[in-house]
Amino acid sequence: MVVGVLALQGSFNEHIAVLRRLGVKGVEIKKPEQLDNVSSLIIPGGESTTMAKLAEFHKLFPALREFVKMGKPVWGTCAGLIFLADKAVGQKQGGQELVGGLDCTVHRNFFGSQIQSFEADVSVPELASKEGGPETFRGVFIRAPAILEVGPEVEVLADYLVPSNKVLYSSSTVEIQEENSTPEKKVIVAVKQGSLLGTAFHPELTADTRWHSYFLKMAGEVGGGASSSSIVAVGEEDPGLNQQSKIDLPVFQ
Numbered sequence: 001m002v003v004g005v006l007a008l009q010g011s012f013n014e015h016i017a018v019l020r021r022l023g024v025k026g027v028e029i030k031k032p033e034q035l036d037n038v039s040s041l042i043i044p045g046g047e048s049t050t051m052a053k054l055a056e057f058h059k060l061f062p063a064l065r066e067f068v069k070m071g072k073p074v075w076g077t078c079a080g081l082i083f084l085a086d087k088a089v090g091q092k093q094g095g096q097e098l099v100g101g102l103d104c105t106v107h108r109n110f111f112g113s114q115i116q117s118f119e120a121d122v123s124v125p126e127l128a129s130k131e132g133g134p135e136t137f138r139g140v141f142i143r144a145p146a147i148l149e150v151g152p153e154v155e156v157l158a159d160y161l162v163p164s165n166k167v168l169y170s171s172s173t174v175e176i177q178e179e180n181s182t183p184e185k186k187v188i189v190a191v192k193q194g195s196l197l198g199t200a201f202h203p204e205l206t207a208d209t210r211w212h213s214y215f216l217k218m219a220g221e222v223g224g225g226a227s228s229s230s231i232v233a234v235g236e237e238d239p240g241l242n243q244q245s246k247i248d249l250p251v252f253q
């Protein structure tokens with residue numbers, strides 16, 4: 001099984017490294033025609049406005065939209081999630097082009113600016129039921145988006161209770177605070193809609209490979225390309241992963 005990883009900008013190398021650890025080849029996608037050689041795609045985190053400009057320059061948008069429309073599995077992480085959303089708010093002036101397909105509205109910098117990036121455990125019941133392991137996942141949120149609204153077809157896979165000490169100060173989030181009288185707010189940070197998966201955080205920056213494994217199974221079901229034996233289950237065959245709860249950010253190895 002070969003998984004495409006959009007390699008215009010951002011953490012594509014880290015995704016390819018995780019795939020390698022799971023015994024799966026990840027190939028860089030930089031041009032529209034390269035999408036013909038893969039049956040699933042990861043759109044990494046990075047900076048969505050820059051990524052959109054590069055995608056436009058390389059004439060990738062029509063091919064990416066076609067890929068999504070054909071029902072091929074696509075996973076967007078962070079900026080990738082923004083790319084996949086039907087609607088994004090908090091965009092730079094003039095907005096930015098989106099691939100779309102995922103029936104949701106995201107706030108581009110929901111948690112504030114770069115220095116308000118953080119790590120937190122998010123609740124992941126569906127992931128734990130499919131992949132085993134703990135009911136929480138260590139989310140690395142780097143100037144992360146959040147999902148504000150989802151359509152009826154969208155399954156919520158993870159949410160995060162924003163604690164009161166993380167009340168946000170940046171101008172991009174002021175309107176969110178004003179709308180809510182209580183400072184605590186449960187926000188959606190991972191969703192699935194058919195063959196589309198979106199996470200607001202960066203699973204490729206942790207040692208826990210369950211989201212990758214989950215996506216590979218989605219890709220296998222649609223493309224018939226992944227046998228479950230080609231996917232290393234977390235905590236089973238890789239002894240290093242038994243220590244995953246102790247490892248926060250070793251990441252790119």
Ligand SMILES: NC(=O)CC[C@H](N)C(=O)O
Nearest residue numbers: 045046047048078079142
């Ligand atoms: N880590 C990320 O991918 C950050 C995404 C960023 N908020 C954006 O607008 O693109």
